[in-house]
Amino acid sequence: MRVLIPSWKFFDEAGHAASLRYRIGSSPQAWGDWQMPPSPEPDRGWKRLFLNARQNLHLAQGSLLERLLFEFSLSSHSNLSALQNETSYRLVKNWVKFEIQSQISAMTLDAPAHFQFEIQWHDFKDSSQATVLLSPVHEF
């Protein structure tokens, strides 16, 4: 039905954003630094009027975070184990694995044993940020 009667509320709420960070390790006791997925190189040329795949993917990935956080907010905060079986969580987890795999393919990284991710919530009105979701340790 949303196809027939879309909601056209664009940009109505401002000033906050979610971001993803992940870390990898050879063991749960030996972690690397937290890192963010690489952002696409901002291309301000005229070509991006026609094709802007990486930026559109980047925006879609941001929507994955927002959807996961929304579903997380609806569930009990202690019920992260149940959330792990939800599609939203799995897609974000896949995103992290995708980024790690990209680094392995580019030979900038050896295959890790474990990874973990967190979602941070940034409020630009008061310049604050907080971790709102910390995943368990996952095997790669």
Place this chain on the structure above:
Amino acid sequence: MLLTEKFILLALLLQTIEFRQIRSVFSAETGIWRQDDLRLGLPPFLRLFLLPAQGFEALLLFRMVLIVLTAFLPSAWGFWLLFLSQLLIQLRVRGPFNGGSDYLTTLSLLCLAIWRSFPTDSLLSQAGLLYLGLQLVSSYWIAGIAKVRHSEWRSGKALGLFLQLPKYQVPRRWHEQAFDNSSFLRWSTWAVLIFELSFPVVLLQPALCWLFLPIGAAFHWMNVRIFGLNRFFWIWLSCYPALIECTLWLNANF
């Protein structure tokens, strides 16, 4: 509507090429939108239509061929198939990939398919044209209403906050040149709000399209430059010819 058809086909072609450029994210083993994970949240009936990675790639190729064919040989069948392909894509990416642009793409294809399916002067054919035109008007007006209710938008502060969002990667020098200036933000915001909130007047007087549609094109162009929202540019401008026809029809019949 003929111009709208051609422009929407171009918009679809660009979207399809973009999906092909990022097709690795749909891979079954290493992708992000993996079929096995997407199946979990779907009712059994819809799982039947959830394409595997290879099927999704095949759909994108089929769609490119169909777009070109429909451009040269437009038909109701062509637009119904394109509408179905759009639904399959939306299912595969778990809803809109880029928000409002996907909604208007899907809606446009449906309206074009309806318009093509019935005699031009028939009520149903006109309904497709009118609904698309009215939804286009709504897209601006409702967006304006949603913003103007918030004091942060009325003060210009909200625009500044959006420009700071990391996902848009607005260059620092643009902030220094303009976007850190509160007066600039306030005037820019009110220019957008006035445009969006007054857009419905085009329905009363078709000649006003000559004023509002170039402004709309400039607005969407700025969104491409600043935020990278290229899909919005193509799909919204594609519907402008349909809107002109809609306003002419309304003024001729009411």
